[in-house]
Amino acid sequence: MHHFDLKDGVLHAEGVSLEALADSVGTPTYVYSSATLRRHYGLLREACDAHRGALGDALIAFAVKANSNLSVLATLAKLGCGADTVSEGEIRRALTAGIPGERIIFSGVGKTDAELAFAIEQGVRQINVESSTELDRLIAVAATKNAAPAIAIRVNPKIGAGGHAKITTGGAGDKFGVPVEEAMALYARVSSSPHVTPVGLACHIGSQITDLAPLEAAFRVLRDMTDALRAQGRSVTRLDLGGGLGVPYYGDAATPSPADYVAMAARVLEGLNVEAAFEPGRLMAANAGVLLSRVIQVNERTDGRRFLVLDAAMNDLMRPALYDAFHDLKPVRPVEGELLPHDVVGPVCETGDTFARDRDLPPLKAGDLVVFMSAGAYGAVMSGEYNTRPLAAEVLVDGERSAVIRPRPTYEAMFAREPMADWLKD
Ligand SMILES: *Cc1c(COP(=O)(O)O)cnc(C)c1O
Numbered sequence: 515m516h517h518f519d520l521k522d523g524v525l526h527a528e529g530v531s532l533e534a535l536a537d538s539v540g541t542p543t544y545v546y547s548s549a550t551l552r553r554h555y556g557l558l559r560e561a562c563d564a565h566r567g568a569l570g571d572a573l574i575a576f577a578v579k580a581n582s583n584l585s586v587l588a589t590l591a592k593l594g595c596g597a598d599t600v601s602e603g604e605i606r607r608a609l610t611a612g613i614p615g616e617r618i619i620f621s622g623v624g625k626t627d628a629e630l631a632f633a634i635e636q637g638v639r640q641i642n643v644e645s646s647t648e649l650d651r652l653i654a655v656a657a658t659k660n661a662a663p664a665i666a667i668r669v670n671p672k673i674g675a676g677g678h679a680k681i682t683t684g685g686a687g688d689k690f691g692v693p694v695e696e697a698m699a700l701y702a703r704v705s706s707s708p709h710v711t712p713v714g715l716a717c718h719i720g721s722q723i724t725d726l727a728p729l730e731a732a733f734r735v736l737r738d739m740t741d742a743l744r745a746q747g748r749s750v751t752r753l754d755l756g757g758g759l760g761v762p763y764y765g766d767a768a769t770p771s772p773a774d775y776v777a778m779a780a781r782v783l784e785g786l787n788v789e790a791a792f793e794p795g796r797l798m799a800a801n802a803g804v805l806l807s808r809v810i811q812v813n814e815r816t817d818g819r820r821f822l823v824l825d826a827a828m829n830d831l832m833r834p835a836l837y838d839a840f841h842d843l844k845p846v847r848p849v850e851g852e853l854l855p856h857d858v859v860g861p862v863c864e865t866g867d868t869f870a871r872d873r874d875l876p877p878l879k880a881g882d883l884v885v886f887m888s889a890g891a892y893g894a895v896m897s898g899e900y901n902t903r904p905l906a907a908e909v910l911v912d913g914e915r916s917a918v919i920r921p922r923p924t925y926e927a928m929f930a931r932e933p934m935a936d937w938l939k940d
Contacts, residue, residue: 516801517547518887525846525885529914532806532846536883539907539918541808542826544894545885546581546919548589548912550802554772555593558794561776568780570789573639575619577757577795578604580891585910585919586799587611596639598757598793602629605636615639619754619791621668621716623689630655634663640791642716642754644668644691646700649710656709665704666716666754667697671735675728676720677760678837684719684732691717694739705748712748714788715739718756721796724769726778729758733782740786750788755779757793761800763840763888772797796891803890805831805906806846809882810861820856822878827860828867829900831886831893835866843869846883849876862901894920904928 517528525532527545535545555574562572575596578587582604587597588611596617597608608618615637623644625633630652633641643649643665656663670693674685683690692700697715704710719732733755740750760769770778776792783790807826814820833839843858853874860867869886878884894908908920 516888517549517553518804518885520848523847525844527804527911527916530911530916532804532885533883535909535916536806536808536846539909540922541806541883542824542830543806543907543909543922544803544889545806545909545911545916546583546586546799546803546890548910550890551586551589551798552593554794554798554802555590555595557772558776558792558797559593561773562790562792565776565780568784568786568790569776570787572789573617573619573791575617575791575793576798577793578608579895580795581799581803581893582607582895583908583910583919584611585917587613589910589912590798596791598795599638602632605629605633605638609636619793621718621793627651627655631659634659634661638663640664640666640713640752640754642666642668643700646692646696649700649704653704653707653709662707662709662711664711664713666714666752667692667700667712668716668718669694669697669735669739671717671719671732673719673728673732673735675723675725676758677722677724678839680837681721682719683721684717684728694735698739698742701743701748702746714750714752714754716754716756716791718754718793719758721758722760723758724760724767726770726775729755729775730778730782732756733779737782737786740788752789752791753783753786754791754793757795757797759794759797761796761888761891763800763842765842798891800888800891803893804885804887805841805889805893806883806885809878809880809884811880812856812878820854822856822858822873822875824858824860824869824884826869826886826906827862827901827903828864829862829898829903830860830906831869831889832896832898833889833892834869835864836896841869841889842887843873843875844885844887845876845878846885849878849882851877862903899928902928 670691
């Protein structure tokens with residue numbers, strides 16, 4: 515489900531040659547496909563609309579942390595997409611990109627008083643509360659503004675899932691949310707508060723989940739809690755089902771389709787008469803982006819190891835170093851020849867700066883262009899300037915058009931961010 519294909523022997527993003535982009539913008543550069551973003555949103559929207567009876571007027575709130583570039587957000591905003599945000603900065607990005615407050619959810623395990631105040635001022639749709647102490651602070655902040663923001667309690671259902679221990683969030687020992695019993699008690703405690711309006715429950719159990727079973731189990735927990743809260747006379751009108759659905763990073767991997775995922779949610783919520791929210795991040799953005807890089811050299815050592823040294827590094831794409839993540843690597847111009855095992859590495863002075871070990875690749879040479887596939891989520895957002903490597907550029911393609919949506923900074927611009935201490939100037 516993406517729009518990165520060969521045309522005339524060269525890999526293209528929609529109608530734009532990646533070779534031409536590398537020549538004009540340089541490398542490393544993230545390239546995003548608008549058509550892919552639209553397709554992913556469209557598939558989810560269609561599935562939600564087909565299940566209006568069970569899911570109500572469901573909100574699809576893109577998890578901004580997956581890809582927060584303003585042009586990416588604006589592309590989604592124009593489709594009616596909402597935003598799931600985890601900081602004041604992300605709320606500001608969503609608003610700047612044209613996502614109205616009423617489609618913004620504010621989540622996160624450590625929101626400051628200032629962030630809570632900002633969210634209230636912007637009239638966000640809902641604040642997902644993750645602890646009783648946060649709830650107390652929110653009530654205090656809301657009281658000073660004479661407000662009563664809509665809240666959902668984030669439940670930790672003790673069902674962790676995901677592609678790696680570091681991206682599992684719903685396990686009993688994970689820092690996110692409160693256990694079921696505590697969520698019930700919090701809901702009861704605030705139902706009479708004049709300064710918050712409890713509207714429902716939320717959960718998000720992990721990321722890169724490739725099996726619907728744990729998600730279904732978590733949704734059932736929310737359903738049972740809804741029944742129990744209503745039996746106590748509480749109002750529950752919204753269920754936020756989080757994100758987490760995985761994508762096929764390996765070419766032939768099978769992951770549940772968005773349609774099956776939404777249909778499962780509809781089955782679980784059938785008859786509850788709530789409004790659902792989905793918070794997809796990876797599902798929307800991962801396959802909508804690639805990281806374009808040029809081969810610096812190939813090091814063939816006498817001990818037999820072969821290193822493909824790229825001009826992209828762990829500071830540009832951190833997922834392999836952070837989570838042992840797999841990204842398919844494709845040459846921009848297919849290369850003939852025997853596949854040989856390569857270690858794919860960047861120039862950063864860390865052994866962790868290794869994208870892949872023993873990856874079978876055709877004979878590539880200095881100057882060749884390659885792309886890391888499925889790099890549109892948790893890629894550029896995590897990039898940094900370690901080793902004083904300028905932030906990777908970002909480009910958005912739409913049909914035949916392309917635009918640089920984050921230019922690579924110059925060294926002057928990078929250094930200008932670090933004013934010299936007065937006493938060191940001469
Ligand atoms: C990260 C996150 C998401 C998105 O997760 P994906 O796996 O990218 O879909 C959704 N909701 C919350 C609360 C998150 O923290």
